Amino acid sequence: MSQDQTTQPATQCVRPQPLPESTTRPLVPPLEWSVVFEFNDLDHVDAVYAGQMTGYVYARDGHPNATRLANQIARMELAEAGLVTASGMGAEAALFLGMLQQGDHVALAQGLYGRTQVLIAKELSRFGVSFTLFDSNQVESLKSCLTDQTKMVFVETITNPLARVPNLARIAEVCQSKAISFGVDNTFAPLISRPLQSGADFVTHSGTKMICGHSDATMGSLLGRKADIERIRPIASSFGLSANPFECALTLRGMATLPLRMKSASENALHVSEFLEMQSRVIKVHYPGLKSHEDHNLAMNQFQGGFGTIATIDLGSRQSANDFIRRLNGRVPFAPSLGDVATILSHPVSTSHRGLSEPERQALGITPGLVRLSFGIEDPADLIKDFSYALKE
Numbered sequence: 001m002s003q004d005q006t007t008q009p010a011t012q013c014v015r016p017q018p019l020p021e022s023t024t025r026p027l028v029p030p031l032e033w034s035v036v037f038e039f040n041d042l043d044h045v046d047a048v049y050a051g052q053m054t055g056y057v058y059a060r061d062g063h064p065n066a067t068r069l070a071n072q073i074a075r076m077e078l079a080e081a082g083l084v085t086a087s088g089m090g091a092e093a094a095l096f097l098g099m100l101q102q103g104d105h106v107a108l109a110q111g112l113y114g115r116t117q118v119l120i121a122k123e124l125s126r127f128g129v130s131f132t133l134f135d136s137n138q139v140e141s142l143k144s145c146l147t148d149q150t151k152m153v154f155v156e157t158i159t160n161p162l163a164r165v166p167n168l169a170r171i172a173e174v175c176q177s178k179a180i181s182f183g184v185d186n187t188f189a190p191l192i193s194r195p196l197q198s199g200a201d202f203v204t205h206s207g208t209k210m211i212c213g214h215s216d217a218t219m220g221s222l223l224g225r226k227a228d229i230e231r232i233r234p235i236a237s238s239f240g241l242s243a244n245p246f247e248c249a250l251t252l253r254g255m256a257t258l259p260l261r262m263k264s265a266s267e268n269a270l271h272v273s274e275f276l277e278m279q280s281r282v283i284k285v286h287y288p289g290l291k292s293h294e295d296h297n298l299a300m301n302q303f304q305g306g307f308g309t310i311a312t313i314d315l316g317s318r319q320s321a322n323d324f325i326r327r328l329n330g331r332v333p334f335a336p337s338l339g340d341v342a343t344i345l346s347h348p349v350s351t352s353h354r355g356l357s358e359p360e361r362q363a364l365g366i367t368p369g370l371v372r373l374s375f376g377i378e379d380p381a382d383l384i385k386d387f388s389y390a391l392k393e
Contacts, residue, residue: 088206091220098232102128136166172199209339266306338374
């Protein structure tokens with residue numbers, strides 16, 4: 001007699017019966033919701049904790065969806081191992097918490113995402129970690145700020161929002177000569193740049209952006225050598241930085257089309273940036289694919305398959321930026337993020353770099369007239385028509 005016939009309804013409802021073993025497997029990786037996993041006995045528990053058997057215990061420490069996604073991103077970045085987190089800032093926090101301690105010093109590139117600088121300057125400084133900003137386009141600027149306590153250098157592949165491109169190989173040489181860890185936020189340049197090949201030790205991503213690509217999941221990832229990632233993994237768990245199964249599954253689904261979206265959006269960014277550069281109301285276009293860009297020649301050598309999906313235009317004043325944004329309402333959304341299938345725009349002073357003081361923003365060249373464009377996969381002719389309308393006299 002089966003269990004269903006011998007147990008009471010209240011028991012039946014909470015004891016799902018196992019499915020018969022299948023000789024086929026799902027084509028699409030399944031979403032596995034469980035936050036806790038079942039063991040056979042005490043010996044099984046000991047074997048899993050000792051690493052003698054594979055298995056999961058509790059979702060904060062790891063789960064199948066996180067493993068699938070981390071492995072996929074690690075393959076993309078040519079990394080030995082990967083860790084996924086609840087956000088891009090979670091990935092950076094895991095890196096800094098895992099590799100730094102009281103008394104350590106960090107060299108941070110000027111022009112980093114505002115929250116990254118806030119994390120170091122206003123949060124980790126409370127725990128005795130100091131920092132110095134340097135110009136990532138001037139290697140001598142980096143050398144001059146290093147001390148005996150410097151344990152990490154951190155830069156972005158393409159800076160936010162002015163789209164500068166640091167020479168990763170030269171920075172890596174400096175770091176390697178002094179046994180300093182080198183981390184790179186590659187959020188703006190998945191596929192077109194692989195920083196580990198240029199000598200970086202760590203790569204972070206806000207997977208919320210291009211990797212997921214649909215603005216419907218918040219996700220981060222940290223890639224590097226297996227020994228380093230395994231050292232950081234329990235720290236990410238202890239600080240509650242882990243990613244949940246549902247958003248891992250959404251991001252893995254989005255990643256399948258990343259090469260197509262990255263190619264299309266990068267082509268749109270170049271084509272429309274060339275158009276915007278010719279417009280009288282646009283003071284300057286910051287995009288590394290333009291020959292006028294300060295780092296164009298370096299970008300030509302350092303990137304493969306495009307120059308990224310982000311361009312920033314200078315319209316001269318907050319009022320001009322606001323008029324531009326209002327005219328695009330209903331055409332190109334004003335949304336403080338990037339990496340969507342649709343083109344969106346943001347205002348750095350009001351959003352991504354709001355946490356910085358006015359003098360700090362001025363020092364970085366982040367002015368009220370800047371508008372950052374994150375290009376999607378629309379027809380470029382429609383985008384040009386939209387921007388023409390927004391810029392008309």
